[in-house]
Amino acid sequence: MASDDKHLEITLETQVESVNLAEEMCLRVAEAAGFGEDDCYRIGMSVREGVINAFHYGNQERPEKKIHLALDITPEKLIIHVLDEGTGFTLADVPDPLAEENLLSTSGRGIFLMRAFMDEFDVVKGRNGGAEIVMSKKLPVPVGNSENGKDGK
């Protein structure tokens, strides 16, 4: 990690309240990093969905398991890691929620929303064997500091 990177991590209980806590924490970080309202919404929603995934699918709602949330701010982007203590999964096995036969499914849209709302998204095997969601969003270009001298609109 470069010296000007910032790192924050928190261990969450496997409970519904952790979803709101994670969202609120990440929203504060995103706002402080300069993201606008729309991007903050997308980041907050993605964190919610990542933690819901860990709570429900990864940790199977078992209270003895933990959810590990980490945020890294580099000069280029905000990177979010959500690690569960489950058995892991591969993205190729996740059904497409937009497929005709899945449109009326009552679950299975979380991964899709994270992919839609973040710039980069992946799921890797975590250090403990669980699934680790890694997603990032590019930091906004400060007004008057874009390549063409305009504000990037």
Add this chain to the structure above:
Amino acid sequence: MSLQATHRDAGPVTVVDLSGRITLGDGSALLRKTIRGLLADERKKILLNLADVDYIDSSGIGELVSGFTAVKNQGGDLKLLQLTKKVRDLLQITKLYTVFDVYSDENSALGSFR
């Protein structure tokens, strides 16, 4: 902001006015309880007014779909009224905008129930 739900009768249609967030936990549970309660009372024509709902997560989307299916399975109809931009965008990217009947005007929505 936690979800609030009140309902009122408009002829054969029950309008459910929702405000707050429909998310994992209490919000989704209240929506489920409200729709199941109406079905138990034989109120099968349901219009969900989402004008004051500015946030829905995947759990809330799942609950909307679950309610829609439950009402349809009992021969009724569940429609949506006055979506906020965020909710409309969410239903569009998940392709559910074409599944639900969505209205911006309450009288038009009420008139669409047969």
